[in-house]
Amino acid sequence: MIFNCSVVFFLIAAATALQAVPFLFASHKLVPGLKKEILQPNTRTQDPVQVTNLIKKAVTECSSDVYVLMNVPGITNGDMIASRKGEWRHLQNYLHMASSVVGLPWIEGTLDLAFLEQYVIRTCKADAIHAYSEHDVADYIDTRKRVIRIETSPLPEGGPARHAALAEADDLLRKILRKSPSPHYTIVITSDVVVPVHPVPDVAIASSPRSFELFHDVVNDPRREEEVERNAYMYQDVEPFWNNAPDSTELYLQRKKNDEVHLFRSELWQKNEKLVATVAMMVASLVIIQTLNFTKWLKNRILQNKTKLA
Secondary structure (H helix, E strand, C coil), X not given: CHHHHHXXXXXXXXXXXXXXXXXXXXXXXXXXXHHHHCCCCCCCCECHHHHHHHHHHHHHCCCCCEEEEEECCCCCHHHHXXXXXXXXXXXXXXXXXXXXXXXXXXXXXXXXXXXXXXXXXXXXXXXXXXXCCHHHCCXXXXXXCEEEEEECCCCCCCCHHHXXXXXXXXXXXXXXXXXXXXXXXXXXXXXXXXXXXXXXXXXXXXXXXXXXXXXXXXXXXXXXXCCCCCCHHHCCCCCCCCCCCCCHXXXXXXXXXXXXXXXXXXXXXXXXXXXXXXXXXXXXXXXXXXXXXXXXXXXXXXXXXXXXXX
C-alpha cells in the first residue's frame, strides 16, 4: 500500500511539474530592445510566443551573415550553468564577443525551429542548411546569408557521457561557424524535447543564481546592463580615399620644367656662389694671360718688321 502511494505521488508530481526547455541567444551585432520582449527577471518561466518574437526582432534587421539554430535534444538549464563552462569552451568565446546575449533557463514548451528557419529564409533571403556534422556545411563560395539547422544526438542521461556529449556539441558549433568568412553571427541553442522541472523558490535563485541561470557570469554581467555595440570598430564608416594627384601627363610636364637649367635665374647664382666666383677668377686669369701673350707676340712682330726695313 505504501509502495502504491509512493508511485501515485510520483506520477502526480511529474504530471504537475513544469515542462520546459532552456534557451540561449547570442548576436555578434547589437540588437537593441531584446530584453523588452521577455518577462523580467529572465528566471521567470517564459512563453514560447514571446521568445519567438524576440528571435524575429533580432532577425528583422538581417544584421548577421550566418544564423545558427542548434537543437540539442534533452538539454536543460543545468547543462549550461557556470560550472559547466568547461564543456562549452568555444561557446564561451562567442558569448564574450557577442554584443547581445539572452539566457532563459525555462521556456514553457518548445520553439518551432522550422518556422524560425523559414522566417530567416524569407526575411534575409538566406540559404538553408541542415547539419548533423561539420561535413554537411560546404565551404563558402559566395556571400549569401545562411541559416544553419544543427541537429545533435539526444544527450545521455548523465555522468561523464553527458559531459562529453556537451563538449562534442560545442566543438561542432565551432567547426561550423569557423567555415563562415564573416564574423557576424547569431546563435540560438535550445531543445525540441521538454524536460520536467520542479518549481524553484525565488529565494533559492536569488541566493545562488549560478546554479540556475545560463552562464550567469556572462549573460548577467553588470557591464551588459547598458546596451553597447561591443564590436563598433567593425561597423565604422570609413572615409573614402580620394586620389588628388594631377594627371600623369601634367605631372610629367611639371617635373620636366623643374629639371630645366636656366643660367640667368638668380636663385641658381646664389645657390652656387662659390663655384661661380671660382669660375670667374679662372676665366679672368686666362684672359689676362692670353692678353699678355698676345701683347708680347705683337711687340716681337713689330721689332722684326723694323729690322727688315733697316
